[in-house]
Amino acid sequence: MKRATSKKVKQLPATSEWTFEAIDAYHTEIARVAANFGLDSYPAQIELITSEQMMDAYASVGMPVNYHHWSFGKHFLSTEKSYRRGQMGLAYEIVINSNPCIAYLMEENTLTMQALVIAHAAYGHNSFFKGNYLFRTWTNADAIIDYLVFARNYIAQCEERHGEEEVELLLDSCHALMNLGVDRYKRPPKLSLAKEKLRQAERTEYLQSQVNELWRTLPVHDAKPGKVSAPRFPPEPEENLLYFVEKHAPLLEPWQREVVRIVRKVAQYFFPQRQTQVMNEGWACFWHYTLINKLYDEGLLADSFMLEFLQSHTNVVYQPSYNDRWYSGINPYALGFAMWQDIKRICEDPTEEDRAWFPDIAGSDWRETFDFAMKNFKDESFVAQYLSPKIMRDFRMFAILDDEHEAKLKVSAIHDETGYRRVREILSDQYNLGSREPNIQVWNVDLRGDRSLTLRHQQYRKRPLGGSIDEVMKHMARLWGFTVRLETQHEDGTVELVQETRLEKRRGQAEN
Amino acid sequence: MTRIIDRRFDSKNKSAVNRQRFMRRFKQQIRRAVNDAIQDRSIRDLDNGEQITIPSKDLSEPQFQHGRGGIWEQVFSGNDQFASGDLINRPPSGGGGGRGQGKASNEGEGEDDFVFHLSREEFLDIFFDDLALPNLVRTQLARITDYKTQRAGFKSDGSPANINIVRSMRGALGRRLALGSPFSARLRELQKELERVIEESGEDCEEALKLKDEIGRLRAKIEAIPFIDSFDLRYNNRIRVPKPTTQAVMFCVMDVSGSMDEEKKATAKRFFMLLYLFLTRTYEHIDVVFIRHHTVAKEVDEEEFFHSRESGGTVVSSALKLMHEVIAERYAHGTWNIYGAQASDGDNWDNDSPICRELLGAQILPWCQYFAYIEITPGEPQNLWREYEKLSGEHKNFAMQRIEEPADIYPVFRELFKKNFV
Numbered sequence: 001m002k003r004a005t006s007k008k009v010k011q012l013p014a015t016s017e018w019t020f021e022a023i024d025a026y027h028t029e030i031a032r033v034a035a036n037f038g039l040d041s042y043p044a045q046i047e048l049i050t051s052e053q054m055m056d057a058y059a060s061v062g063m064p065v066n067y068h069h070w071s072f073g074k075h076f077l078s079t080e081k082s083y084r085r086g087q088m089g090l091a092y093e094i095v096i097n098s099n100p101c102i103a104y105l106m107e108e109n110t111l112t113m114q115a116l117v118i119a120h121a122a123y124g125h126n127s128f129f130k131g132n133y134l135f136r137t138w139t140n141a142d143a144i145i146d147y148l149v150f151a152r153n154y155i156a157q158c159e160e161r162h163g164e165e166e167v168e169l170l171l172d173s174c175h176a177l178m179n180l181g182v183d184r185y186k187r188p189p190k191l192s193l194a195k196e197k198l199r200q201a202e203r204t205e206y207l208q209s210q211v212n213e214l215w216r217t218l219p220v221h222d223a224k225p226g227k228v229s230a231p232r233f234p235p236e237p238e239e240n241l242l243y244f245v246e247k248h249a250p251l252l253e254p255w256q257r258e259v260v261r262i263v264r265k266v267a268q269y270f271f272p273q274r275q276t277q278v279m280n281e282g283w284a285c286f287w288h289y290t291l292i293n294k295l296y297d298e299g300l301l302a303d304s305f306m307l308e309f310l311q312s313h314t315n316v317v318y319q320p321s322y323n324d325r326w327y328s329g330i331n332p333y334a335l336g337f338a339m340w341q342d343i344k345r346i347c348e349d350p351t352e353e354d355r356a357w358f359p360d361i362a363g364s365d366w367r368e369t370f371d372f373a374m375k376n377f378k379d380e381s382f383v384a385q386y387l388s389p390k391i392m393r394d395f396r397m398f399a400i401l402d403d404e405h406e407a408k409l410k411v412s413a414i415h416d417e418t419g420y421r422r423v424r425e426i427l428s429d430q431y432n433l434g435s436r437e438p439n440i441q442v443w444n445v446d447l448r449g450d451r452s453l454t455l456r457h458q459q460y461r462k463r464p465l466g467g468s469i470d471e472v473m474k475h476m477a478r479l480w481g482f483t484v485r486l487e488t489q490h491e492d493g494t495v496e497l498v499q500e501t502r503l504e505k506r507r508g509q510a511e512n
Numbered sequence: 513m514t515r516i517i518d519r520r521f522d523s524k525n526k527s528a529v530n531r532q533r534f535m536r537r538f539k540q541q542i543r544r545a546v547n548d549a550i551q552d553r554s555i556r557d558l559d560n561g562e563q564i565t566i567p568s569k570d571l572s573e574p575q576f577q578h579g580r581g582g583i584w585e586q587v588f589s590g591n592d593q594f595a596s597g598d599l600i601n602r603p604p605s606g607g608g609g610g611r612g613q614g615k616a617s618n619e620g621e622g623e624d625d626f627v628f629h630l631s632r633e634e635f636l637d638i639f640f641d642d643l644a645l646p647n648l649v650r651t652q653l654a655r656i657t658d659y660k661t662q663r664a665g666f667k668s669d670g671s672p673a674n675i676n677i678v679r680s681m682r683g684a685l686g687r688r689l690a691l692g693s694p695f696s697a698r699l700r701e702l703q704k705e706l707e708r709v710i711e712e713s714g715e716d717c718e719e720a721l722k723l724k725d726e727i728g729r730l731r732a733k734i735e736a737i738p739f740i741d742s743f744d745l746r747y748n749n750r751i752r753v754p755k756p757t758t759q760a761v762m763f764c765v766m767d768v769s770g771s772m773d774e775e776k777k778a779t780a781k782r783f784f785m786l787l788y789l790f791l792t793r794t795y796e797h798i799d800v801v802f803i804r805h806h807t808v809a810k811e812v813d814e815e816e817f818f819h820s821r822e823s824g825g826t827v828v829s830s831a832l833k834l835m836h837e838v839i840a841e842r843y844a845h846g847t848w849n850i851y852g853a854q855a856s857d858g859d860n861w862d863n864d865s866p867i868c869r870e871l872l873g874a875q876i877l878p879w880c881q882y883f884a885y886i887e888i889t890p891g892e893p894q895n896l897w898r899e900y901e902k903l904s905g906e907h908k909n910f911a912m913q914r915i916e917e918p919a920d921i922y923p924v925f926r927e928l929f930k931k932n933f934v
Contacts, residue, residue, distance in 0.1 A: 023516060046516045053519065056526040071573055073534030076527040077628040084629075100515070107520055168533070176574050321590020330589055396591040400600070402584040408599040412585060419596050427587040438576050459582075466579020468572065475574070 012295075014302035018111040023048075026115040027122075033294045034123045038367060039287065041130050042101040042141060044122035050107045054094070055079050057104060061270070062094045064102065065148045067155040067262070069171050095121035097129040097273075099141040112308040119291045124284025131375045132279070134272035144269060146193035151262040154200075158255050170256055173475035174242060174263035180440055181242030181264040182271045184433075204254035237456065238442040241476070242267070250451060251481035260479070275378045275433055282336015283374060285317055286344075289337070319395060330427070335395070339382070342391050343369060353389060379431035387424045389415070399426045404462075435460055443487065452483035457498070459490050469499055477503040535634065541566045542630070546638045551778060554814055555764075555785045556800065561631045568626040642918045643786060659752040670747030679746035687744060692734045699730045759797040760849040760881075761842075762788060763835050766817065767856035769806040769826040776888045780855035781818060783886050783921050787853050790925065795849065801838055805831035811838065828860045828896060829867045836875050844879075852876065852883040858894030869899040877907050884924045885912040 012029065013022045027046065034041070049057070059076035060066035096102040103121040105114050129135050159167045174181070238244045242264040246257050273280070292309055295301050301309075319334035320326045343361065346354045347369050350362035361369045377385060398414040399422065413419035413426070429435055443456035455476070457465060469486065477484040486499040535542060545564045594600075630638075666679055706723045713719065764784045766777070791798050802817040803809055806824045809831035835852065843850055860868070877883055887897050893914065904910050913924040 020516060020518070027516070044515075047519045048517070049519045049522075053522070053526070059527045059530060068529045068533060070530065070533035070537045073527060073530030073532070074571060074626075076530060077534065078626065081628050104519075164533075168537070172573075179575060319589055321592070322588040323590065323592070327588075327590075330587065395589040397587050397589055398591040398594050398596075399585055399587050402586070402602075404581045404583070407602075409602055411594045411596055411598040411600065414591055414594055414596045416596065423587055426585050429585075430587060436578075438578055440576055460578075461583040461585075463578045463582030463584070464580075465576060466581075467577035468574035469576070471572075471574035472576055 010300075011302055012300050012305075013111065014305045016110040016112070016308075018109070018114050022111055023105075023114055023118070026111075027118050029295055029300060030115065030119050030123060030291055033291050034119075034127075034287070037287075037290070037294075039123055039127045041123055041126040042099045044118075044126060045100040045102045046118065046122060047102060047104050048107060049104050051083070054104065054106050055083065057094050062096065063148055064096065064145065065152055067148075067152045067171075068159075069175075070168065071175060093117040093121045095125045096144075097125075097135060097139055097141055097269075098144050101126040101129065101141070110308065112305050113312065115305075116288055116292065116309055116312060119288035120284045123291065124287035125280060127287070128276075128280050128283045128374060131371070132272070132276060132378075133376055134276060134378055138272050139269050143193055147196065147265065150193055150196060151266070154262065155259060158259060162255065167259065169478070170259055171263065173478050174260055176472045176475040177241050177245075177479075178263060178267045179437060181240060181267045183240050183243070183268065184271075185239075200258065204258060233445045233447050234442060240264070241440070241442060241455075244442045245479045248445070249480050252479070272378075275380070275431075278332040278336040278339070278379045278431065279374070279377065279382050280336070281333045282338075282340050285313070285333055285337040286340035289313060321396075330395075330430075335391075338391050338394065339386055339388075340370070342388055343373065343386055346388065357388060358386075380428050380433075383431060384424060384428040387427065389420045392420055392423055397423050397427070399423050438463075438465055440486075450483060452485060453480045454485045454487060456495075457486060457488045459488055462491065464488075465498065470501075473499050473501040477501040538566060538571060541570055543638055543641070546630070546635065547642075549635075550639070550781065550785070555781065555788050556814075560635075561629055562635045563627060564630050565625045565627050571626060639785075643782065643922055661750045662753050664749045664751045666746045667749040668743065668746065670749070674747040674750070676746045676748050680740065680744050683746060684740040684744040687741065688737050688739070691737045695730050695734050699727065699734070702727050702730070759799070759847065760791050760795040760851060761799040761801060762791055763801050763803060763838075763850070763852045764817065765803045765805070765831050765835060765852065765854040767806070767826055767828070767831075767859075768804045768820075768822045769824055769857075769859070770822075771826075771857050771859050772888075776855075776857060777818060779888050779915060779918055779921075780886070782918050783855055783884075783915075783924070784853055786921060786925065787851060787884065791851060799843075799848075801835075803831050803834055803838075805834075809834040826856075826860050827864050828856065829864050829871055832868055832871045832876060836871065839876070839879055850880045852880050854883070854885045856885075856887060856896065857889050858887040858896050859889075860894065860896040862895055865895045865899040868896060869903055872900075872910075873903050873906065877903070877910060880909055882909045882911070883907075885910075886921065886924055887912070887914045888916075889914065890916050 012025055013019075015022070023046070027044075031044075055076060057064070058079050059072045061072075066072065093106070094104045096104075101122065103117065103126070105117055109117065129139075129141060135141075155167060155171075234244070234248075242260055245252070246260040246264065249257075252260070292301070292306075296306055317331070317334045317337045319331050344366045346358055346362055347364050347366035350358075355362045373382065373386060392415040396415055399412045399419075401410040401412040403410075413422035415423065439458045439460060440455050441458075442453065444454040446452045446454075453476075465486075465488065473484055473486060481503065483500065483502045485497060485501075487495050488498050489495050542564055545566060546562065549562045549564070666676055702723055706720060706727065709717065709720045709723060762784075766772070766780055768777075772780075788798070788800065800814070802812050802814055804812055804817055804822070805826075805828065806822050807827045807830065811834065812820075831854075839850060872883070885900055887894065897912070897914070900910075900912055904912055911924050911926075913920060915921060
């Protein structure tokens with residue numbers, strides 16, 4: 001960092017206490033520099049909140065409004081406890097993918113932290129939300145807040161009409177299946193509050209009045225009695241369990257379908273965030289680092305400000321080693337920041353190695369390359385595409401193969417000439433949601449028999465299902481209303497029944 | 513367009529509803545935890561919240577996950593010794609070492625218990641739930657002592673709103689007088705001198721001018737004394753006085769003979785707690801005397817009262833005698849309200865029960881505001897019960913009840929609460 005000492009510039013305030021004027025001044029400068037770099041973002045809305053409110057925000061998964069559910073209360077209590085005991089600092093910021101982009105700053109932060117957070121959240125994350133293809137496709141920043149308000153009111157209405165207990169049970173079941181309630185490949189229509197409201201009434205009526213496929217019990221006059229197999233339902237396996245429940249579960253009331261739909265939509269909204277952690281955090285870190293340094297170079301910042309800033313920054317992007325007490329996997333902030341810095345280096349100052357590995361970006365304009373990379377990748381493909389040998393060396397990466405049938409662990413590749421590609425491949429797979437989470441799809445419904453539903457789990461690298469299968473299956477059965485089975489298909493093609501949850505009591509009978 | 517919005521004063525308890533839902537959902541677990549907590553509490557310690565622990569597996573949110581097993585291949589950082597193809601022993605399961613994100617997170621958050629803090633209100637609510645208290649009584653008990661503010665003279669610091677102007681000005685005047693008096697005396701002298709000089713040698717003589725000059729300087733000095741200074745300020749002193757100002761003593765009498773098991777003691781404890789809670793709402797200062805007995809009675813501290821084990825026969829009168837002695841010795845001079853609470857399983861040495869009745873009726877009840885007896889037993893009434901029954905007709909301040917579970921406790925106090933609250 002060289003300081004431009006030639007011309008005298010008025011420094012921004014460097015006190016540790018923040019004021020609204022100071023935040024405004026910093027924000028104006030940061031916005032100016034960001035615009036010079038050509039960052040395209042939603043307008044920023046900066047909100048100052050207390051730590052209490054920050055914990056509230058934590059509890060409702062970062063959203064400013066959300067429906068009520070005990071699990072949010074649980075999160076609030078545990079956050080509150082660890083915060084009060086000093087076991088955990090709160091995040092300095094929460095940023096919401098909405099238009100305008102809402103960034104929360106916490107009252108307790110120093111002025112330096114506020115400036116860092118503005119650069120990080122209101123420009124870093126914000127521009128990522130606006131640019132990245134996953135967010136563009138799957139989320140609708142203009143409508144999300146409205147939709148959540150709608151969801152909250154709708155669920156409150158249901159509670160009044162049908163009882164909190166009933167709604168809570170339904171939400172429990174939906175939450176259990178939330179991760180499997182997203183479309184991974186099919187693009188959803190954009191959310192819009194107006195349309196949503198308009199269609200909601202229509203949809204509920206229509207759905208209920210429509211003869212459900214499952215109820216289509218008109219006797220089938222088999223023209224050819226020798227027919228071998230009945231048509232499958234669903235014709236193709238369905239990956240989105242909640243979608244399937246919403247559309248096809250025979251016994252759900254209209255309002256229950258709507259609640260399932262709400263949970264599904266919320267899950268879908270968070271889906272891109274789970275897939276772009278490294279990129280997104282790295283991108284935000286890169287920009288707060290770059291923007292603040294630019295201001296410093298212009299002579300706007302005091303040295304004391306800079307020292308505090310650098311200390312926080314290095315804390316965030318620190319990567320402990322595998323044998324370190326603090327190690328908990330690869331730090332997405334560290335990896336992301338290093339990769340973006342590295343891409344910039346490859347663009348501006350490529351080595352021979354870079355030219356061999358990245359012929360298309362070595363020596364290119366870094367802003368254009370950045371834009372392309374930010375817009376068109378997710379963690380998995382980003383790592384596969386841009387992880388350079390230099391980063392692997394810097395992080396001293398190595399891959400361990402853990403096969404339960406082998407007595408020992410094996411180091412399958414390290415950061416050397418023969419291992420680079422393998423390490424990169426493995427790391428990329430680590431970020432692939434498809435392999436991180438079990439692949440479970442709706443396989444079959446026994447239309448002509450007991451209406452039982454069969455889920456099929458495609459095993460990945462012989463990993464069994466763990467956790468509370470039992471519980472989740474009960475939730476699935478509650479939603480479906482009839483027996484639910486779970487099968488596992490092994491990699492050699494054999495199928496094994498893992499769990500069968502019977503639910504024979506029909507609602508009507510249960511109530512009598 | 514950018515906006516900076518101050519949300520700090522917006523609604524605070526956004527999560528309050530979610531918290532309530534959580535409490536309702538896990539009422540069973542929380543109640544169990546509160547019961548455990550009561551065992552460890554002092555009976556005087558009812559005005560605090562409580563740290564509550566629930567096994568986290570009871571409140572897990574289930575999800576489909578990968579389990580342990582199969583093939584995992586993961587990238588770690590910070591290689592310091594490995595070359596590709598090395599074989600390593602598996603680290604002991606669960607142990608730290610190089611086990612990274614993948615494995616650990618797939619195993620969930622570990623088996624730690626979920627700990628959180630119940631507020632005082634929430635704690636009391638659950639406590640009362642068990643005792644089946646009527647609502648009116650609940651609200652009365654949970655109320656925190658009212659204070660009233662009272663004037664108590666003046667003090668030299670306080671908030672500007674409380675400045676007492678008269679006092680402050682009086683102080684300032686006194687100070688001005690005191691500081692100025694040497695000058696004023698001199699001034700008066702000079703005035704006289706000046707008059708004399710003017711009379712003798714006219715207005716414009718040198719001496720007169722000199723005197724005038726000095727008078728002028730003295731006047732300036734007097735004027736320079738500040739009219740009012742910060743240490744002149746006096747403030748009205750207001751103190752908060754708790755409204756009830758009386759005192760009470762509570763006697764806890766418990767049978768600790770072999771037949772009183774832990775469960776019975778726990779029930780007895782709630783009985784004492786409830787009485788104590790009632791007393792704290794009515795009296796400002798409360799002494800508690802713990803008397804336990806088997807064949808002999810002994811005054812002990814709370815710890816020993818609830819937790820030490822004794823066995824042997826039962827002579828209830830020994831405890832009543834001791835109680836009477838303590839009253840006579842320490843609490844007899846009329847300023848104390850005396851409450852007695854006795855818990856027993858009713859098993860007494862046969863010949864002793866009539867003595868108990870006499871003692872209680874003649875020597876103790878006349879002193880007492882209220883005496884409550886509970887017999888914790890599921891079986892037939894014992895001899896002590898039958899003797900006491902004779903008393904309950906004669907004395908209005910005596911109540912007795914047979915108890916099988918905590919919800920039976922309240923009726924013992926019904927009279928007491930009715931008298932004071934309704």
